Amino acid sequence: MNGMVNESPGGDLRLDGLTKRFGRITAVDGLDLTVAQGSFFALLGPSGCGKTTTLRAVAGLEEPTSGRVLLGDRDITRLRPHRRPVNTVFQSYALFPHLNVHENVAFGLRRRGIRSVDAEVARMLALVRLDGFGPRRPAQLSGGQQQRVALARALINQPQVLLLDEPLGALDLKLRRQMQVELKRLQIEVGTTFVQVTHDQEEAMTMADTVAVMNAGRIEQLGGPADIYEYPATAFVANFLGQSNLLAAEAAGPAGSEVPVTAHGARFSVPADRARADRGAVHLGVRPEKLHLAGTDAGLPAGHQHVAGVVTDASYVGVSTQYLVRTAWGGELSAFVANSGLGGQLPIGASVVAHWDPRHAFLLPREPGHGDRAAGRLDAPVGAAP
Amino acid sequence: MTARGRHRLLPYLLLLPGVAWLLLFFAVPLLQLAAASLYDPGGSLSTGYAMTWAFGNYPDALRAYWPQFARSFMYAGAALALALLMGYPLAYAIARKAGRWKNLLLVAVVAPMFTSFLVRTLAWKTILSDNGWLVGLLRDVHLLGPDGRLLATPVSVVLGLTYNFLPFLVLPLYASLERLDPRLLEAAGDLYASPAQTFRRVTLPLSRPGLVAGTLLFFIPATGDYINAELLGTPNEYMIGNVIDSAFLVRLDYPQGAALSFLLMAAILAAVFGYLRRADPSQGVL
Numbered sequence: 001m002n003g004m005v006n007e008s009p010g011g012d013l014r015l016d017g018l019t020k021r022f023g024r025i026t027a028v029d030g031l032d033l034t035v036a037q038g039s040f041f042a043l044l045g046p047s048g049c050g051k052t053t054t055l056r057a058v059a060g061l062e063e064p065t066s067g068r069v070l071l072g073d074r075d076i077t078r079l080r081p082h083r084r085p086v087n088t089v090f091q092s093y094a095l096f097p098h099l100n101v102h103e104n105v106a107f108g109l110r111r112r113g114i115r116s117v118d119a120e121v122a123r124m125l126a127l128v129r130l131d132g133f134g135p136r137r138p139a140q141l142s143g144g145q146q147q148r149v150a151l152a153r154a155l156i157n158q159p160q161v162l163l164l165d166e167p168l169g170a171l172d173l174k175l176r177r178q179m180q181v182e183l184k185r186l187q188i189e190v191g192t193t194f195v196q197v198t199h200d201q202e203e204a205m206t207m208a209d210t211v212a213v214m215n216a217g218r219i220e221q222l223g224g225p226a227d228i229y230e231y232p233a234t235a236f237v238a239n240f241l242g243q244s245n246l247l248a249a250e251a252a253g254p255a256g257s258e259v260p261v262t263a264h265g266a267r268f269s270v271p272a273d274r275a276r277a278d279r280g281a282v283h284l285g286v287r288p289e290k291l292h293l294a295g296t297d298a299g300l301p302a303g304h305q306h307v308a309g310v311v312t313d314a315s316y317v318g319v320s321t322q323y324l325v326r327t328a329w330g331g332e333l334s335a336f337v338a339n340s341g342l343g344g345q346l347p348i349g350a351s352v353v354a355h356w357d358p359r360h361a362f363l364l365p366r367e368p369g370h371g372d373r374a375a376g377r378l379d380a381p382v383g384a385a386p
Numbered sequence: 387m388t389a390r391g392r393h394r395l396l397p398y399l400l401l402l403p404g405v406a407w408l409l410l411f412f413a414v415p416l417l418q419l420a421a422a423s424l425y426d427p428g429g430s431l432s433t434g435y436a437m438t439w440a441f442g443n444y445p446d447a448l449r450a451y452w453p454q455f456a457r458s459f460m461y462a463g464a465a466l467a468l469a470l471l472m473g474y475p476l477a478y479a480i481a482r483k484a485g486r487w488k489n490l491l492l493v494a495v496v497a498p499m500f501t502s503f504l505v506r507t508l509a510w511k512t513i514l515s516d517n518g519w520l521v522g523l524l525r526d527v528h529l530l531g532p533d534g535r536l537l538a539t540p541v542s543v544v545l546g547l548t549y550n551f552l553p554f555l556v557l558p559l560y561a562s563l564e565r566l567d568p569r570l571l572e573a574a575g576d577l578y579a580s581p582a583q584t585f586r587r588v589t590l591p592l593s594r595p596g597l598v599a600g601t602l603l604f605f606i607p608a609t610g611d612y613i614n615a616e617l618l619g620t621p622n623e624y625m626i627g628n629v630i631d632s633a634f635l636v637r638l639d640y641p642q643g644a645a646l647s648f649l650l651m652a653a654i655l656a657a658v659f660g661y662l663r664r665a666d667p668s669q670g671v672l
Contacts, residue, residue, distance in 0.1 A: 059576055060575075060576075061575070061576070081572070081576050082575045082576070082578045083578075088572075088576045090573055090576075092569060094567065094570050095573075096573070096588060107577045107579070107587075108577035108578050111574075111580075111587075153577065157577070
């Protein structure tokens, strides 16, 4: 077997102080991370955040400047890529154009000296629903089919960890949805650890058990998709994973189970267990879909807090209508209102009261001097795309 | 004429200059040469040639000069082998490892072409001469005997051929290696291929178009060459090109020169077709 590390039961993938510098640029900055065996893990972040470099360091395609990559108890940091029990689904698939689908899928087995590959190749092609495609050339396949060949080509080697570099990035929206479901099904079926790199928050949230949001070479937050979404740890996460209205506020420490804050002259409060910071400069955050709009402040649900404003923009996106509300201090709030009632759209210029349940609000630390951070203007929010 | 009719004629009009050129300067001379190869061998330039459909010119020419034929293919083959050994790594290094030196190195490969073929070959005469530094060095390290020489040997002719036609091999190879997607090499490594296996299974097959083109561009002119044998060899190293040269320009035996020319063309065409059949990418073998 070529001196390859034997496929003993693997264990968790651990990154220990992983750092990668390119010249003066630090792409990955002292990353510590544990990916549980058998989990579907997503590294989510904007381009240039170091997520792909991290993945390549695990694959052995990039040598870390410092730090270690461990599989179970084994240190694989200095192992050449062809000796690692890890396979990659490349962003552009990187299928071998001179080999047919069968030989592409058989490539890894053949390199390890396995002669009779036909049965296994057929089984893998069936798994990715490409039975009978063996004799075709990659150029004769659609993007989605190529993607599945790349998947079969990696999975046939029964890697301890499967790395996926923006695996669905080249597919159109509909196919991407379909492949998200397929990938998730496959991961459950084969039980291999999947580590996926993506800049698409929706992709990360629908597929992964655990999401690590990366920014500037570091992990900003790690957790289940719902946990991160409902209670982001930083302003970056709050606006990268979905959108948030972040109001610049001042807090003066907790009072009982509440943290009272002052923002733009008004007083609000947030439950203490939803405060990442409770003293000094903070951001008061509310997700746009958790902002409700009412005509007056009379008859708001009990306990709700509110801000008055004027509708400056409305866009209808089917499941919801997305409003921009200008507040008295000139800031803009974004509110997504589900189109579940019978009432029509609020007209631009209408006076409204934006109100929310404080149990949906959260407090984040704020660097003094930073002001409001409005939600992105009317981008498609998570779960509300047509 | 309608606009539509003009439209239909346009492609033919565009072809016209090229076709006229080929007819005048390729097809007509080729027919003339074919005719000359069948003239009465007893004729001469002064008494004139009679067309006697003398097909016997062909076997006669082959009988008289088969050693030069064989030598042409042997020398060109040896030179090709040497050129591949040097040219593949060279093209690979320029295409994949040279970084910002890439263009400079490409210019260096092509630069000798800026001087004339004859001048370059004459320079090799100096390099390989008996009292040149190279022979001196080889004698000092006993790779050559005290009276050993390079010039006027088969070695010098093969070296000359290798040198003169190397760029024709390197450039197409470079072009196909340069296009090679580095992610494919990463993918091969990721799929347990050692660097050697990656070369054998990915790099080499994907550089095949350049390899085939370069081999042909090298081998065809090298087989027909006569300058290298003329300047760096002796009559014992003469190739078929030298024989044709002398048939036309020294011995003035036009029928024989023409017959030899056609034999060379036929031999090269046969070799090329045989090679292309084997090198057909769909066959999967090189």
